[in-house]
Amino acid sequence: MKLDPATIERLKAKIAVYREFLKNWLEPSNLAQLRPKLEFQTGILAGFALIASVLLGVTNCSTEGTIQRRLDEDLKKSLEEVVPSTLYDNDMLQDTMTLLSAEYNIGTDETTVYIAKKSGNVSAVCFKLTAPDGYSGAINMIMGIDRDGNILGVRVLSHKETPGLGDKIEVAKSDWILKFTGRSLDNLAPAKWAVKKDGGEFDQFAGATITPRKSVQAIYRGLQLFKAHQDPLINP
Amino acid sequence: MFLSETYRKIAADGIWNNNIVFGQNLALCPLLAVTGTATNGLGMGLATLVVIIASNGLISVTRHLIPSEIRIPIFVLLIAALVTLVDILMNAWAHELYKVLGLFIALIVTNCALLGRAEAFASKQPVKHALWDGLMMGLGFLIVLVALGAAREISASGTLFANASVLLGESFRFLEVTVIPNYKGFLLMALPPGGFIMLAFLIVGKRLIDQKIAERKARKVSVTVLTPAIAEEES
Numbered sequence: 527m528k529l530d531p532a533t534i535e536r537l538k539a540k541i542a543v544y545r546e547f548l549k550n551w552l553e554p555s556n557l558a559q560l561r562p563k564l565e566f567q568t569g570i571l572a573g574f575a576l577i578a579s580v581l582l583g584v585t586n587c588s589t590e591g592t593i594q595r596r597l598d599e600d601l602k603k604s605l606e607e608v609v610p611s612t613l614y615d616n617d618m619l620q621d622t623m624t625l626l627s628a629e630y631n632i633g634t635d636e637t638t639v640y641i642a643k644k645s646g647n648v649s650a651v652c653f654k655l656t657a658p659d660g661y662s663g664a665i666n667m668i669m670g671i672d673r674d675g676n677i678l679g680v681r682v683l684s685h686k687e688t689p690g691l692g693d694k695i696e697v698a699k700s701d702w703i704l705k706f707t708g709r710s711l712d713n714l715a716p717a718k719w720a721v722k723k724d725g726g727e728f729d730q731f732a733g734a735t736i737t738p739r740k741s742v743q744a745i746y747r748g749l750q751l752f753k754a755h756q757d758p759l760i761n762p
Numbered sequence: 763m764f765l766s767e768t769y770r771k772i773a774a775d776g777i778w779n780n781n782i783v784f785g786q787n788l789a790l791c792p793l794l795a796v797t798g799t800a801t802n803g804l805g806m807g808l809a810t811l812v813v814i815i816a817s818n819g820l821i822s823v824t825r826h827l828i829p830s831e832i833r834i835p836i837f838v839l840l841i842a843a844l845v846t847l848v849d850i851l852m853n854a855w856a857h858e859l860y861k862v863l864g865l866f867i868a869l870i871v872t873n874c875a876l877l878g879r880a881e882a883f884a885s886k887q888p889v890k891h892a893l894w895d896g897l898m899m900g901l902g903f904l905i906v907l908v909a910l911g912a913a914r915e916i917s918a919s920g921t922l923f924a925n926a927s928v929l930l931g932e933s934f935r936f937l938e939v940t941v942i943p944n945y946k947g948f949l950l951m952a953l954p955p956g957g958f959i960m961l962a963f964l965i966v967g968k969r970l971i972d973q974k975i976a977e978r979k980a981r982k983v984s985v986t987v988l989t990p991a992i993a994e995e996e997s
Binding site for chain 2: 552554557558561562566567570571574575578581582585586589592593596599600688689690691
């Protein structure tokens with residue numbers, strides 16, 4: 527589109543008028559006059575709110591995909607920690623099944639189970655579970671179980687336990703959590719799924735009994751969830 | 763001189779005389795929450811530094827637009843929006859850092875020091891001064907965070923800047939030092955009460971230094987008063 531010189535001149539003049547108006551309006555002395563007026567105050571507050579929400583909305587929309595990708599990468603990394611890479615050749619994030627888990631008290635009413643397949647056959651499953659009753663808040667974990675119900679690995683994803691005492695559930699602080707590997711409901715009697723203080727199999731920590739006790743109990747409940755759905759999970 | 767009198771005064775105020783923590787006793791909530799280790803303190807300090815410069819600048823630019831009757835809601839709105847922006851952008855583009863600091867970013871909103879600077883300084887000063895003030899106040903806060911974090915970390919676990927490489931990248935691994943090898947650990951210092959105790963020691967230290975400076979100044983003044991008298995006697 528081409529504009530004739532006369533129109534351009536007119537537009538330029540108009541823009542100059544607006545600019546002049548805006549410049550005068552933004553003069554501190556003019557604003558000082560306006561500031562006590564209620565209409566001005568209302569308008570300014572609304573204006574600030576509008577600009578802030580537009581800015582936040584645009585940023586949120588434009589970064590949503592990136593953040594989701596980052597979260598997927600995080601999840602993938604945790605999945606790889608509890609399921610050995612030799613056991614699967616599929617994309618576990620895409621192969622999922624949702625189980626109703628309200629009665630197992632592992633944090634959520636629905637649990638997404640990630641299914642590991644090797645040449646089409648289910649080799650292992652993996653899901654997040656939570657001990658909602660840790661010493662100072664929920665303990666979020668992820669657990670991998672092979673198709674026969676043996677634990678492949680458990681890791682703590684996040685927790686609020688006491689630093690120096692309860693945080694030995696982290697693999698970075700102690701190898702306590704590795705003791706679960708190879709355990710299953712079949713090779714360990716229900717009464718043994720407890721800390722040693724309660725007559726069970728697993729160590730407690732000096733100065734922190736509740737953290738390991740509740741973690742063991744949550745892992746036990748997680749295994750029960752798997753057992754209840756073992757058939758549909760491993761024979762899809 | 764590199765900096766004019768005004769800028770030097772703002773810098774001295776921000777870093778020492780009117781330091782957010784030592785001078786104004788503000789921002790104790792984020793301070794005590796994150797200074798378990800020097801690395802966390804550094805991360806929180808950097809995040810706060812960015813937000814306080816931005817908020818000071820923004821509020822100074824718009825200071826003529828903001829009526830004093832509704833300044834507080836506008837300041838809160840601006841600061842909250844800024845913090846949320848930093849939160850979202852960091853989650854997307856600096857995700858590893860976000861996993862370490864994510865919890866603390868939201869805490870910046872509760873940092874009354876930002877509102878304090880907006881109210882006491884940025885809303886009355888030109889943009890250049892406001893930005894400089896934000897930088898200096900932020901630096902002052904950063905220094906306290908790192909100092910408190912380092913003191914607590916050394917006394918709690920005998921290390922310094924543990925996990926700094928997670929925060930700043932592999933090239934900063936040299937910062938990670940074990941100050942006291944085979945240290946048994948002193949748990950109290952890693953817990954919130956340890957933060958209060960260590961902060962008290964730091965404040966005492968600052969007061970002592972201030973006292974020394976004041977004494978020295980007083981002595982200098984008395985010397986300058988005496989000299990003319992002696993000179994007269996001699997003549």
